[in-house]
Amino acid sequence: MLSLSVWRENKSAGEIAGQFNISFGAIWQHLGILRRAKVVRVEKKLAPFALFFEPQSRANLRDLRIARKRPPTIKGDSEFKCSYSMPNNIDVRAFSSKRDYERVVDYFLNADDQFLAGMGVRRNKLPPRKAWVDRIAADLELDDREKQSFFVAWLYNGEAVGHSNINSIKFGHQAHMHLHIWKPELRRSGLGVEFLTKSIDIYFARFLLSKLICEPWSQNAAPNRCLGKAGFRFVRCYTTIPSPINIELQANRYELTAEMWKNHLASIRKRSR
Secondary structure (H helix, E strand, C coil): CHHHHHHHCCCCHHHHHHHHHHHHHHHHHHHHHHHHHHHHHHHHHCHHHHHHHCCCHHHHHHHHHHHHHCCCCCCCHHHCCCCCCCCCCEEEEECCCHHHHHHHHHHHHCCCHHHHHHCCECHHHCCCHHHHHHHHCCCCCCCHHHCCEEEEEEEECCEEEEEEEEEEEECCCEEEEEEEECCHHHCCCCHHHHHHHHHHHHHHHHHCCCEEEECCECCCHHHHHHHHHCCCEEEEEEEECCCCCECCEEEEEEEEEHHHHHHHHHHHHHHHC
C-alpha cells in the first residue's frame, strides 16, 4: 500500500526508494511472523511423528527401516508367545540337545519293516545312525532365519513320546511339516491332534509363516485324519518321493495358511467356552 501512494504523489526517486525499503521491510517482517505461525501449526499436526524431527532423526529412521524389514531374532521358546494352551499332562518343546535328535533317528532305525512300510519308508534307504544324527542336528545352534529344519518333542506326563518337525523352511513364507508318535499304545488316542495343534502354533509364531504344507502317504490313515482335524485343507493327490527315505508313492497334499489357522483357533476357543 505504501508503494502505491508514492507513485500517486510523484515523489522523488530517493523518496521512492525509501518508501520501497520501508514497504519491503514491513512485508518481510510480516512474512516472518506468518512463517513462524505456520511452522507452529505444522509442528502441532505432526506431533505424533516427532521421531522424524529429533536430532537423531537419521539414526531413528534407519532403525525404523531395519525393524520393518527384519523381524526380531527368536532363539528359544521363552522369547515368543503362542496362542494355544494344552492339557496339563501333555507338552510340546523345541529340541535342545543332540540326544533329542538321537531319539528321532532311533525311532526309525528300531522300527520293524512292516511299520516302516506303512509310512512308505524302506530300511535300505535309512542313513547310518551317526551321519543321520549329525545332519539333522546341524541346525540346532543356527539363527531361526538360517534353519533348514526345526524339531519339537511331544511330551506325555513328562516323557518324550513323539515329535514333529518342519523342513525346507523359507522364513516368513512356508515350510513342510512331518509328525510321528513313537509309542504304539498312544496312537489313535486323540493325543496326536493336541500335540499337532500346539506344534503348528509354534511354527507359525516362531517362523512367521504364511503357509504350512504336509504330504503324508495317501494309504497312511492316521496322519491324514489328524491333519483334517487340525484345520488343514486337502489340495490334491499326486505321485512323488516325499523324502530320501521314502519310495515313490501317492501323497496327499494338505495346506494350512496363517489365516486358516487363525480361524481354526477361534473355532477351538468357541467350542471350549
